[in-house]
Amino acid sequence: MATSMTYLFLTVFLVAAHTAFAETTMLQDLCVADLKGPKVNGYPCKDPSQITPEDFYFVGIAQAASTSNSSMGSTVTGANVEKIPGLNTMGVSISRIDYSPGGLNPPHLHPRASEAIFVLEGRIFVGFLTTTGKLISKYLNKGDVFVFPRALLHFQQNPNNAPASVIAAFDSQLPGTQVVGPSLFGSNPPIPDELLAKAFGMGPQEIQKVKGKFPPKK
Structure with a gap:
């Protein structure tokens, strides 16, 4: 009986897995993004006759980026679908992150992707928070x-006195990034001061002081 139930489970699982795979598998070789077209859940496909090798090529992460203009001492160079149109519908992208000594890539999240980083140079301190607050x-x-x-x-x-850099890989062609500070204190229109004051246990004047460090997004 147990063996029969096992076979039934495996059969149902394999059929479901095959169905899910079939529904998400592309029906064409590629779909190079037409970046001028409307973006809904991805970009429309470029005319195949207009596809070139440059649609699959990007040299922007070969060298370390300058961090001198970064308030946090870090610079992210993305190689996503907006830089490599050939990534459209592929569900992958990469980035390079360069850190000056003491540089920080501040707390943020990617709503559409998990991320794996590979340390190219230096030594870095990393971490993430679970929904229960565990670091x-x-x-x-x-x-x-x-x-x-x-x-x-x-x-x-x-945390060191020498530069550092990593390569980050994502399971999305456009992961998206939401940084905590600018999102909460630099939103447009702004979140009411009294709401943020209550949420963070701060006074309205303190909230205004923090907001002054994050110009509203346009």
Whole structure:
């Protein structure tokens, strides 16, 4: 009886898995993004006759980016569908993050992707928060890999006196990034001061002071 139930479960599982796979498998070789077209859940496909090798190529993460103009001492160079149109519908993208000594990639989340980082140079401190408030953190060295689950708050910091850099891989062609500080204190229109004051246990004047550090988004 148990064997029969096992076979039944496996059969149902395999049929369901095959159905799900069939529904998400592309029916064409590729769909290079037409970046001028309307974006709904991805970009429309470019005319196949207009596809070139450049649609699948990007040189922007070959060299370290300058962090001199970054208030946090870190610079993210994304290689997503907006930089590589050939990534459209593929569900993958990468980025390079460069950190000056003491640089920080502040707490943020990616609503559409999990993230795995590979340390290119230096030593960094990383961590993410679970929905129960547990901090999972670790110091990473050159060659190490660390994974951040989808949509959980996470950060990276370079605590050393030398530059550091990582390569980040995502399971989305356009992961999206929401940074905590600017999202809460620099929203447009702004979140009411009294709401933020109550949420953070601060006075309205303190909230105004914090908001002054995050110009409203346009």
